[in-house]
Amino acid sequence: MNGATPTRAGMHGLILPEPVSFWPATPAWYLLFGLVLLLTAWLAWRGWRRWRRNAYRREALAALRGAASPEIAAILKRTALAAWPREQVAALSGADWAAFLRRTAPRAHLAPAEAEALATLAYAPAPPDARGAAARWIRLHDLRA
Template structure:
């Protein structure tokens, strides 16, 4: 007799095994919501998501001029790194400030401003930061009175460019 051979089943066991049926499995559970409340919540969440994306897009469109101005200011800083170019950097940054203001406010409100009125406008609209006195003095001088060979101290130029960057990033435009 071979030990590996399966044991012989008696007739009663064989009859019982033939009558067995496979286990009946329930159908898989659906991921679809079973009540209208979950469907309404899904619609509400989708609507809120679309609204948030639309608001983010509008914010990006409204503030595109700021991003472009910051990039231009970085190019000005990089272009005029030498001591003889500091006055040109301040002059170009002052013109950039005016262009940014013209992009954000009506032309008739910004274009005629110069000197102390222009500095007062920058201070009034600066948002959370103020426009420092040193930067205001350089701006006032740079606007129309500088000869082309004027020299600017490194610290003054850096302070002016920092103030310009802060104003561009943080100015507040009333709705």
Template sequence: MSTNAATTRATPAPAGTPAELATLHELPPPPAVSYAPQTAGWAVLAIVLAACALWGAWAGWRRHRKERYRRVALAELERIEARLAQADQRGAALTAIAPLLKRTALAVAPRERVASLTGDAWLAFLRETHGRFGAQSGALLAVVSYAPAERIAAISREEAAALVDEARDWIAHHHVEV
């Protein structure tokens, strides 16, 4: 018998309580409810959720490793963009954009498919894999790739900024079918 029930019986009923009610006592509280799963289904669900969480973490880690070349290329493009702000570095910075795009493409596409591409074939590849390089930016990419230093130095800041923006967009969003 619990102490609560013993004290309830020993306590006299208040005056004026009918005789039938005077003999009643408080019921003991039920035992505490367990928070542990009561069926095997919950255990199976916990195992499935843990497996899904592990698979998701593994897939995220793989994707993070697989996309490293993008992060490296975008960081290099930021350094190129910082060099564009310096007048004495503009020409060298502009000529570094085309090789950066080529190295980025080589990191993900088969070498046989990408390494020999130049001119219109290279621009077609860039458009095919993301589609943003237009006629103006394509021509500008050809200029910074092959033109003499005087012609590269004549490129305006706006044109250079547009080329950097399109290069950034391509690096961040391209998708090459292997």
């Protein structure tokens, strides 16, 4: 070739390497893929469990949408009975029920007047914000309280 530019005919005997594979060849990648798969499965399982555990909340919020005043009180009581043992909830009424509502949902920021209004919904007309306060309690009550 003596310094001349190679021609296509002159490159006839070149052997090209195999194309690079996109699949990793080292065991560390297989381990990483396995760990990512396990982590994804674990997170999906936890999400599914949480979704199932909160089914009573979704059902209560759906029932709350078109509920009248006495029905709101019954929905709150059913929700509490679904979350806590009957011995702790069933006998509560009046000021004790209002205190329970406030104690079990600190993130709902129920004012004492709101909690009292929710506690007397079965016997008195509902204030305008009763449905919103009930929905906040249903969404934000804490089972550890």
